[in-house]
Amino acid sequence: MTQRRSFLAQSAAGATALAFPLIAGAQPKTVKVGILHPVTGALAFSGQQCREGALMAVEDVNKTGIRSLGGAKLEVMLGDAQSTPQAGSAEIEKMNEAGCSAVVGAYASAICLATTQAAAKYNLPHVVDVGVADQIVERGLKNTFRFGPGYRVCAQVAVNNLHVLNVAAGRPAKTVMIIHEESLFGTGTANLLARELPGFGFDVKEVIKHANPTRDFNNIVLRMKAVNPDIVIPANYFNEYALLVRTMQQQKVTPKAIYSVLGGAASSYKFLKEFPDAADGIIDCNHWFNPKDKRAAELRRRVEAKGLFFTYEIFNTYTAVRLLADAIERAKSTDRAAITDALERSTFADHFMPYGATKFVNGQNQGAQPLMTQVIKGDIRVIVPREYREADPIFPLRA
Amino acid sequence: MLEFSILFPSVLNGLTTGAVYALVALGLTLIYGVLHIINFAHGAALMVALYAVYLLKTWLGIDPYLALPIVVPAMFLLGYALQRGVIERASHGRDENILLVTLGLAIVLENLALLVFKSDTRTIETAYTLTTVPIGPAFIAVSKLVAFVGALGCAAVLMWVVARTDLGRAIRAVAKEKQGARLVGIDVAHVYAMSFGIGLACVGAAACFLLPAYYVNPQVGGGFVLVAFTIVVLGGMGSFAGALVGGLLIGVVESLGGLMLGESLGQIGIFAIFITVLLFRPQGLFGARA
Numbered sequence: 001m002t003q004r005r006s007f008l009a010q011s012a013a014g015a016t017a018l019a020f021p022l023i024a025g026a027q028p029k030t031v032k033v034g035i036l037h038p039v040t041g042a043l044a045f046s047g048q049q050c051r052e053g054a055l056m057a058v059e060d061v062n063k064t065g066i067r068s069l070g071g072a073k074l075e076v077m078l079g080d081a082q083s084t085p086q087a088g089s090a091e092i093e094k095m096n097e098a099g100c101s102a103v104v105g106a107y108a109s110a111i112c113l114a115t116t117q118a119a120a121k122y123n124l125p126h127v128v129d130v131g132v133a134d135q136i137v138e139r140g141l142k143n144t145f146r147f148g149p150g151y152r153v154c155a156q157v158a159v160n161n162l163h164v165l166n167v168a169a170g171r172p173a174k175t176v177m178i179i180h181e182e183s184l185f186g187t188g189t190a191n192l193l194a195r196e197l198p199g200f201g202f203d204v205k206e207v208i209k210h211a212n213p214t215r216d217f218n219n220i221v222l223r224m225k226a227v228n229p230d231i232v233i234p235a236n237y238f239n240e241y242a243l244l245v246r247t248m249q250q251q252k253v254t255p256k257a258i259y260s261v262l263g264g265a266a267s268s269y270k271f272l273k274e275f276p277d278a279a280d281g282i283i284d285c286n287h288w289f290n291p292k293d294k295r296a297a298e299l300r301r302r303v304e305a306k307g308l309f310f311t312y313e314i315f316n317t318y319t320a321v322r323l324l325a326d327a328i329e330r331a332k333s334t335d336r337a338a339i340t341d342a343l344e345r346s347t348f349a350d351h352f353m354p355y356g357a358t359k360f361v362n363g364q365n366q367g368a369q370p371l372m373t374q375v376i377k378g379d380i381r382v383i384v385p386r387e388y389r390e391a392d393p394i395f396p397l398r399a
Numbered sequence: 400m401l402e403f404s405i406l407f408p409s410v411l412n413g414l415t416t417g418a419v420y421a422l423v424a425l426g427l428t429l430i431y432g433v434l435h436i437i438n439f440a441h442g443a444a445l446m447v448a449l450y451a452v453y454l455l456k457t458w459l460g461i462d463p464y465l466a467l468p469i470v471v472p473a474m475f476l477l478g479y480a481l482q483r484g485v486i487e488r489a490s491h492g493r494d495e496n497i498l499l500v501t502l503g504l505a506i507v508l509e510n511l512a513l514l515v516f517k518s519d520t521r522t523i524e525t526a527y528t529l530t531t532v533p534i535g536p537a538f539i540a541v542s543k544l545v546a547f548v549g550a551l552g553c554a555a556v557l558m559w560v561v562a563r564t565d566l567g568r569a570i571r572a573v574a575k576e577k578q579g580a581r582l583v584g585i586d587v588a589h590v591y592a593m594s595f596g597i598g599l600a601c602v603g604a605a606a607c608f609l610l611p612a613y614y615v616n617p618q619v620g621g622g623f624v625l626v627a628f629t630i631v632v633l634g635g636m637g638s639f640a641g642a643l644v645g646g647l648l649i650g651v652v653e654s655l656g657g658l659m660l661g662e663s664l665g666q667i668g669i670f671a672i673f674i675t676v677l678l679f680r681p682q683g684l685f686g687a688r689a
Contacts, residue, residue, distance in 0.1 A: 041618070044518030210662035213520075215613070215622060218412045219657040219665070226405050239520050239614065250531050251538050274524065 030075035031066060031334050033058070033324065034095035036105030036115060037317075041083025042212045043108055045238055046264070049313035050107050050129060051078065056302065056314075057321035066325065068332040074325065081106050085114035092118035100124065101334045102327075104320050107313065109133035109151075109185040116144040125327075125340045129320040130287070130313065132262060133184045137363040143336075145343045145360055147320050148287055148353075149368040151185065151262065155192035158261045158285035161372055161384050162231070163200040165395040172396045173256050175203045177229035179220060179244060181236035182209045189235040189261055205229050214240050217247040224248070230256045230396075234263050241265035245278045256396035260284040267373040267380050270309040279375045281397045283383070287312040288371035291382050291390050293352035319351045323358065326350070354388055408537030409658045410651055415543035417650015418550035419605055423623050424630035424642040425554055426601030429561075432637030433574045433594040436494060439501040440481075441627065442620025443508035444599050448474050448606030449615035450512060456523045456610075463523070464545065467607045474603030475596040482595035487588060505620075512617035520616040528611060546608035553604045554643050557597070561639065570594055574637065626653075629673050635686020645684060648672070 035054045038047035058074045065071035077098055079091035088111040095103055102125040106115045112131030119126040120141045128136055128146040132154065137146050166173050178193055180186035187209065194204050205227045208220055221244070224232065232248070232255045234241055241264040248254075258281070260266035266284030289296040299318065300310040308314070323346065328334070331342035349357035355367040372384035374393055381391035423445060430438045451470050455461040461469070485504065490496035531538035561567035572580040573590045581587050613619075630649050634641020649669050657665030676684065 040513065040518045044616070045520060048517060048519065208661060213622075214662055216412070216416060216654075216657075217662075219409060219654060220662055222405050222408055222412075222658060226402065242522075243614075246529065249529050250540050252531070274522070277529075 029069070029334070030073050031069065031328055032075045032077060032098065032100045033321075034077045034079055034092075034098075034100040034103035034105070035321075036079035036081055036088060036091050036095070036103055037107050038081040038083040038088070038111060040080055042239075043083040043237060046311075046313045047081070047083070047107055049308070049311050050105070050317040052303070052306075052308060053314035053317035054104055054129075054321045056299070057318045057325070061322065061325040066329050068329050069334070072334075079105070081108075081111045081115070083108070083111075085111050088112075088115040089118040091115070092124070095119075096122045096124055101336060102127065102324055102339050104129055104317065104324055107131065107317075108183070109136065109188070110183045112136050113184065116141055119143055123336050123340065125324075125336055125343055127320045127324050127343070129317040131185075133188050134364075135184070135188075141363065143340055144363045145323075145346075145365075146363060147323050147355070147358065147365050147368065148316055149370050150364065151189045152192055153368065154262055154285055154370045155189060155196060157370055157372070158259070159193065159196045159200060161285070162197075162202075162259055164384075165393055166200075169395050171201075173202070173230035175205050175227075175229045176231045176233060177205050177224055177227055178207045178233045179224075179236070180207070180209050180234070181212050181240060183212065185262070186235045193233060193235075193261060202231075210236070210240065212237060212240060214243065217244045218251070220244065221247045221251045221253055224253055224255075225251065232258050233261055234258070234266070235261050237264040238268065238271070239264075242271055242275060242278075245282070246275060249278050254397070258282045258397075260286070262286050262370075267375075268309065268311050269380065270311060272375060272378070272380060273309070276378055280378075281375060281394060283372065283374045283393070283395070285370050285372050287316050288354070288373055288382065289315050289352050290354045291388055296352040299352070315353070319353050322351060323348050404536040405658070406655075407535055408539070409654050411534060411537050411539055412543070413651035413654030414647055415539065415547040415650070416654065417647040418547040419609055419646075420623070420626050420630055420650055421643045421646025422550040422553055422601055422605040422608070424627040424634070424646050425557055425639060426598035426605075427624075427627050428631045428634070428637055428639065428642045429557070429570075429594055429601070430598040431631060433570055434497070434591055436497040436501065437628075438595075438598065439498065439624075440504040440508065441501075441598075441602065442622075442624030443505040444474065444478070444620070445602045445606060445623055446512060446615065446617060446620040447477070447508055448599075448603045449610055449613075449619060450516065451603075452606050452610045453521055453523060453615050456525075462525065463607050463610050464549075467604060470603040470607055471600045474606075475600040478596035478599030479592045481599075482592040483588070486595070487591065509617050509620075516617065518617050520614050522614045523610055525611050540612055542608075542611035546612065549604065549608045551643075553601060554639070557601065558639050560597075566590075566593060626669065629669060633673055633676055633683055635683030638683065638685040641683055641685030 037050040062073045065073050081088035088106050092115050104127045106112050107130050109131045112128050116126045120143045125143050132151040134150040134152050178190045180190035263284045265271035266282045267286050272279045303310045326348045327342040331338040347357045359366045371382050373380050374383045376391050382388045383393040427441050452463050455466045486500050489500045527541045530541045569585045569590050630645040634645030652668040656668030
């Protein structure tokens with residue numbers, strides 16, 4: 001008898017299980033999204049920060065799911081670009097094969113250049129989270145959308161503001177030295193700066209590039225000593241930036257300002273915590289959140305609760321994923337063309353970046369702008385523009 | 400640009416870097432000189448040692464220099480155990496097998512590090528991290544000066560061991576004639592393992608001197624080991640004096656190259672010298688003619 005009962009119970013369970021797919025068919029489906037970053041190799045720190053930001057955004061989106069798709073959840077396919085463009089492209093191939101509806105990535109400019117192009121072959125929408133090189137959005141790729149500012153905008157803002165600061169202080173700074181990393185991002189930024197600065201009366205004494213990774217900055221700092229510039233402008237990634245500024249401190253090189261343009265460590269809480277003395281007074285023109293927006297403070301609290309630093313990689317990629325989720329919501333579809341179309345007409349405003357509502361022209365968000373920050377009394381404060389200002393700029397650092 | 404006040408610090412900087420290169424190369428050349436194998440796992444061993452120093456500092460607060468008596472014997476034991484337990488067993492005495500085994504070890508170690516530590520680049524902070532000493536017109540970081548003196552000290556000890564002790568004599572005997580050494584009662588397997596152990600102990604010392612001024616990530620060994628191989632060939636395979644002089648030379652060439660040509664092209668000088676030496680003195684600077 002017991003046997004017969006258990007047989008009945010088991011059959012019932014089995015039948016339910018068999019019937020389950022029918023019920024599952026009515027359940028919200030998932031939207032497959034590729035999250036692609038250089039999580040190993042020279043850019044691993046930044047890549048992992050990006051991935052973390054993306055995953056936190058996915059977690060937030062999945063609390064409700066995509067409502068227009070019956071609460072469909074984002075299903076993440078993680079990719080590792082291994083800090084090289086080739087590996088990035090290879091991951092795009094996999095993501096296409098796996099049927100991803102869209103991709104967010106891939107941090108470094110040189111990698112983004114390759115991944116956006118690879119994705120374009122399959123009309124796979126690609127939201128660029130950081131990648132500041134303007135070529136990324138200037139090749140007429142219909143699938144490519146960049147939420148943040150490009151390096152031309154950043155360089156222009158930086159140069160204009162340097163001019164304003166310098167004039168206000170009685171023009172103490174005349175000479176400039178630019179130190180940049182040798183890939184697309186650093187070289188492009190440095191070229192723009194070297195072209196713009198003379199127009200504002202600055203003499204660009206020297207432009208030096210270096211590899212990633214660079215083990216020793218003593219030679220560069222020795223050249224700096226020989227040139228003795230009023231202002232040093234670094235444009236490089238975190239590790240090299242940190243090493244450069246530390247070596248300057250060691251060699252007792254104290255320019256009137258360290259004025260970073262997209263400096264990998266200049267406005268980083270990680271750098272500030274690890275090297276508070278070296279970081280003091282550094283000005284940076286970089287991706288930054290609206291300091292008056294409570295959602296930014298809330299995300300920062302969550303990130304720090306995980307034992308991570310709230311760096312630009314995290315909040316840039318976080319908002320990039322939110323932008324994509326918003327587009328999928330309005331597309332009401334997992335279809336690539338529909339999502340591309342929704343991104344093109346996006347007016348995403350529910351974010352904490354100082355960009356306003358999105359408006360894409362040729363894939364570039366028109367409202368995107370960098371903010372100017374300075375390390376003042378052990379904290380990173382926004383100094384320019386006025387509507388986001390938290391503290392008055394200190395320029396020059398020494399008379 | 401060619402002022403003394405710029406050139407002099409650059410040369411000093413090159414010498415201090417070169418001394419650490421030399422220390423890494425000494426270990427490599429010892430292993431090559433005795434075992435006649437190219438140890439592809441040398442860079443990975445340096446990485447392991449750097450992580451050991453890093454963990455001792457961050458977990459137990461042990462200063463990198465005070466970690467020397469821990470890391471050096473630990474790396475020695477690791478080397479001894481690796482040779483006896485893995486390389487000797489897996490290679491069956493065939494050179495090409497040894498090559499593959501060390502290459503495999505390097506891959507395993509690097510990926511283990513990647514698994515445990517991720518590829519995050521880590522540095523340590525010490526009280527003397529940013530302290531410099533003025534030497535003439537130059538400011539040399541204390542950590543680099545210590546590395547220079549320490550590396551030269553280690554090289555001296557190593558050379559003394561090889562030249563004057565019974566172990567050293569046994570190592571030289573095995574390097575010259577394995578069968579003969581066995582006939583006079585030398586435990587060849589033991590000497591092999593001792594050599595491998597001492598080779599890794601050098602790397603352990605290098606790690607202690609390196610970390611205060613440097614960083615560690617799972618790929619960190621690669622940069623050093625390429626330079627170390629160059630030094631070993633440049634100085635003469637198996638020559639200690641060659642490794643030492645070669646290391647210092649490469650350090651200075653790299654530094655001046657970086658100063659003159661820019662950081663990205665700095666290493667051109669190294670390989671230019673390397674090719675020149677191989678063309679005109681293929682046995683290396685201090686190598687004996689085969």
